[in-house]
Amino acid sequence: IAGIGKTIEDLSEFSESYSEAIIALDAVLANPGSSYMLYHDKLEQSNELQVNQEKDLFEAVKQADEKKGLQLFDRYLQNHISSHQQDLDTNKKVIDIFFHVLIKELKSFGVDLSYDNPFRLLTTIEQVKEMARSQFLSIIKYVHNWRKTDLSGMLAAAKNYIDQSFQEKDISLERVANKVGVSPHYLSKLFKEHYQQSFIEYLTNLRLEKAKDYLIDPNRPLKEIALSIGYKDPNYFSRVFKKEFNLSPSEWRENNIF
Numbered sequence: 099i100a101g102i103g104k105t106i107e108d109l110s111e112f113s114e115s116y117s118e119a120i121i122a123l124d125a126v127l128a129n130p131g132s133s134y135m136l137y138h139d140k141l142e143q144s145n146e147l148q149v150n151q152e153k154d155l156f157e158a159v160k161q162a163d164e165k166k167g168l169q170l171f172d173r174y175l176q177n178h179i180s181s182h183q184q185d186l187d188t189n190k191k192v193i194d195i196f197f198h199v200l201i202k203e204l205k206s207f208g209v210d211l212s213y214d215n216p217f218r219l220l221t222t223i224e225q226v227k228e229m230a231r232s233q234f235l236s237i238i239k240y241v242h243n244w245r246k247t248d249l250s251g252m253l254a255a256a257k258n259y260i261d262q263s264f265q266e267k268d269i270s271l272e273r274v275a276n277k278v279g280v281s282p283h284y285l286s287k288l289f290k291e292h293y294q295q296s297f298i299e300y301l302t303n304l305r306l307e308k309a310k311d312y313l314i315d316p317n318r319p320l321k322e323i324a325l326s327i328g329y330k331d332p333n334y335f336s337r338v339f340k341k342e343f344n345l346s347p348s349e350w351r352e353n354n355i356f
Contacts, residue, residue, distance in 0.1 A: 159200065160207055162242035164235070171234050175227055183223060190217040193230050200237065208252055208280040209244050211237065252278050253292055256285060257300075264304045265328045271297045305329070306342055313351045320347050 155174060158167035174196075179189050194215050201213045216233060220226050256278045263269050274297070275285040289297050305327040312323045324335035339347050 156200065156203055159204070159234075159238055159241060162238055162245050164238050164242070167234070167238050168231075171231070175230060179223065179227060179230075186221075186223060186226070189223060189226050190220065193217060193226060197230075197233060197237075204237075204241065206281040207284045208249070208278070209241055211240060249288070252280065253288060256289070257293070260297075260301060261304065264301055264308070265326060267328050267330050269301070269328065302338060302342070306339060309335070309339060309347065310350065310354075313347055314355065316351065316355055323347070 151170060151173065155167065155170040158170055178192055178196075194217055197213055197215075201211050204211055216229055217226055220229060256274050259274055259277050260269070271282045271286055275282040278285070280288075286297055289295075289300065293300060295303075308327050309323055312318055312326065320336070321332045324330075324332040327335075329335035329338075336346055339345075339350070343350055345353065
């Protein structure tokens with residue numbers, strides 16, 4: 099039996115597709131004789147709360163929030179794991195899929211965890227639940243340690259790479275994310291969370307502060323300054339500068355050269 103989520107185009111959408119697949123699988127189990135079901139809008143309308151709860155569960159793991167994570171995971175087990183012994187194989191399949199998707203989601207977040215199905219040889223529903231809870235707790239503890247060590251190092255590496263490459267015209271969130279080994283979506287989120295500004299805000303501020311250093315030289319053309327800090331269009335550079343400082347580059351130069 100199987101439940102099938104919508105096709106995705108980016109890894110960051112994987113957990114949502116997983117939630118859709120689980121909803122479709124629940125519909126299969128509720129209809130004896132069915133072997134598979136594709137996720138569709140009617141299922142979405144009737145299961146919106148469930149999807150949000152599963153998104154919250156993944157987010158709790160990423161934040162290493164053990165208390166909230168366990169509460170949501172216990173609710174997940176209650177909603178998705180049947181108490182009937184004859185459903186043992188289905189239960190093991192559902193929970194194994196959950197952990198595979200969680201590991202993939204964490205990988206895009208920068209957490210590299212291995213996973214080997216520990217449910218194959220279990221013979222009762224209670225064993226499956228206990229093993230699932232133990233596995234879930236160990237993952238949250240791993241993420242907690244990662245956030246204290248590797249996360250800060252990864253963000254520092256991203257920030258340092260931007261500091262060294264801001265003058266390049268093709269620098270982008272995608273390029274920086276690839277450099278440090280996480281998805282652009284999560285690098286953007288983490289950057290905002292830790293530095294209280296977006297990637298583009300940080301890059302723009304860095305460029306404009308450097309522009310002010312160059313503007314002190316009265317002989318340096320504005321076009322050359324724009325190109326040297328990563329703007330290929332001097333007019334766009336001037337608009338960005340004026341938006342930030344309420345002065346054009348030329349006006350700022352006149353006010354700051356003595």
